[in-house]
Amino acid sequence: MKLHNLKIPSEKVNFKQAVIQGIGQQRGLFFVDSFKPLNNIDEILSMNFVERSAHVIHHLIDAELSLEKVKEMVAAAFNFPVEIKQIEQNVACLELFHGQTLAFKDFGARFMAQCVKEFNDKEQVTILTATSGDTGAAVAHAFYGIQGINVKILYPKGKISNLQEKLFCTLGKNIETYSVEGDFDDCQRMVKAAFDSDEIRQKHNLTSANSINISRLLAQVCYYFEIASKYPKGNLVVSVPSGNFGNLTAGLIARQIGAPIKRFVAATNANDTVPRYLMENIWSPNKTIETASNAMDVSDPSNWPRIMSLFNNDLDKVKQVISATIKDDEQTFIAMEQLQIEGYIAEPHTAIAYAGLIESLQNDEEGVFISTAHPTKFIETVESVLKIKLELPDALEKVKELENLSVTVTNDTSKFNQMLLK
Numbered sequence: 001m002k003l004h005n006l007k008i009p010s011e012k013v014n015f016k017q018a019v020i021q022g023i024g025q026q027r028g029l030f031f032v033d034s035f036k037p038l039n040n041i042d043e044i045l046s047m048n049f050v051e052r053s054a055h056v057i058h059h060l061i062d063a064e065l066s067l068e069k070v071k072e073m074v075a076a077a078f079n080f081p082v083e084i085k086q087i088e089q090n091v092a093c094l095e096l097f098h099g100q101t102l103a104f105k106d107f108g109a110r111f112m113a114q115c116v117k118e119f120n121d122k123e124q125v126t127i128l129t130a131t132s133g134d135t136g137a138a139v140a141h142a143f144y145g146i147q148g149i150n151v152k153i154l155y156p157k158g159k160i161s162n163l164q165e166k167l168f169c170t171l172g173k174n175i176e177t178y179s180v181e182g183d184f185d186d187c188q189r190m191v192k193a194a195f196d197s198d199e200i201r202q203k204h205n206l207t208s209a210n211s212i213n214i215s216r217l218l219a220q221v222c223y224y225f226e227i228a229s230k231y232p233k234g235n236l237v238v239s240v241p242s243g244n245f246g247n248l249t250a251g252l253i254a255r256q257i258g259a260p261i262k263r264f265v266a267a268t269n270a271n272d273t274v275p276r277y278l279m280e281n282i283w284s285p286n287k288t289i290e291t292a293s294n295a296m297d298v299s300d301p302s303n304w305p306r307i308m309s310l311f312n313n314d315l316d317k318v319k320q321v322i323s324a325t326i327k328d329d330e331q332t333f334i335a336m337e338q339l340q341i342e343g344y345i346a347e348p349h350t351a352i353a354y355a356g357l358i359e360s361l362q363n364d365e366e367g368v369f370i371s372t373a374h375p376t377k378f379i380e381t382v383e384s385v386l387k388i389k390l391e392l393p394d395a396l397e398k399v400k401e402l403e404n405l406s407v408t409v410t411n412d413t414s415k416f417n418q419m420l421l422k
């Protein structure tokens with residue numbers, strides 16, 4: 001697989017280097033030079049999820065890993081089902097939340113963990129990362145128990161929900177969690193300071209596991225083929241609840257290599273930089289707004305340059321494939337109520353995808369909206385908007401009583417660095 005840095009095109013890497021380095025010089029994203037279409041689409045679509053996913057990923061990364069190896073990695077990573085629920089006559093929901101941490105981040109994080117495990121040639125590496133919630137849980141579970149990899153996760157104390165904290169701070173073994181007396185920006189600052197220290201980087205063999213890693217995108221391409229396999233007529237529209245736009249990038253890659261998807265809806269909350277860009281042709285991020293769909297509170301989505309690159313930076317071509325919708329909290333809650341009437345309980349991110357799809361879908365099209373999280377991950381909002389009580393799924397019920405193993409630290413970077421050097 002040949003990739004280049006989108007900011008400095010002369011920086012070329014292969015898949016292994018892109019996975020291990022994560023990000024290029026001047027913080028440029030790595031992206032694939034060009035995509036080859038699959039020449040056996042019908043055969044690919046007829047396979048089961050794991051088998052098909054291995055073929056798709058192997059096609060993308062080319063000869064760097066054998067098909068057998070990729071199969072092994074995919075089987076270990078995707079150890080939970082993808083489900084499709086019919087909601088209305090031509091509207092269905094793709095549920096991606098049946099993994100360990102009940103959000104679609106499990107796909108990317110678990111496959112990335114397999115890649116790091118495969119490519120790591122040091123005896124012991126440390127993944128150091130800051131999180132505001134969902135990603136931390138997915139990363140912790142994905143790397144849990146993997147030999148040779150230590151994980152240190154920083155999060156802002158008291159700023160994530162109790163259940164969310166329990167989900168990744170009770171694991172132990174190779175997962176260490178630090179509850180920082182400060183906010184998310186402090187956590188990021190502390191991670192940066194540790195990476196800036198040669199001494200710490202070398203002592204721990206530090207690597208990052210952030211959301212822009214190319215391996216995550218490849219994993220996410222796979223579930224678009226799963227939907228495509230159910231709607232082979234070529235009139236399929238997929239609505240993607242979007243924040244940092246990794247999920248939509250993966251969908252576009254799937255389409256580019258041959259998944260029969262007609263077009264996409266990029267469904268955002270009030271953080272509407274992309275919809276405004278498609279309407280006005282001007283990229284002008286506003287200040288980030290806090291919404292009920294907080295995993296999408298991103299005003300300068302870092303994956304957008306990858307999407308532009310997929311269309312050779314031709315905005316007119318982008319508009320032929322992507323339409324965008326904006327839903328504020330009030331519209332989000334109305335969409336949750338509409339779904340409830342149809343007998344489906346959805347959390348805010350999912351409801352935004354539904355509302356965007358309904359706004360855009362034509363009579364002769366089949367629509368699928370993506371559900372990125374289980375309703376109980378946003379239990380307070382769901383219970384108060386829909387006036388219901390939710391039962392916790394086993395994954396959350398089990399951890400509720402477990403002891404929180406986090407170490408509390410101050411937001412002092414030099415103290416944290418000293419601790420890492422001890």
Ligand SMILES: *Cc1c(COP(=O)(O)O)cnc(C)c1O
Nearest residue numbers: 242243244245246247295372373
């Ligand atoms: C991360 C996340 C999103 C946004 O996905 P992007 O790939 O960043 O666009 C949507 N919903 C949930 C629940 C998330 O955790």
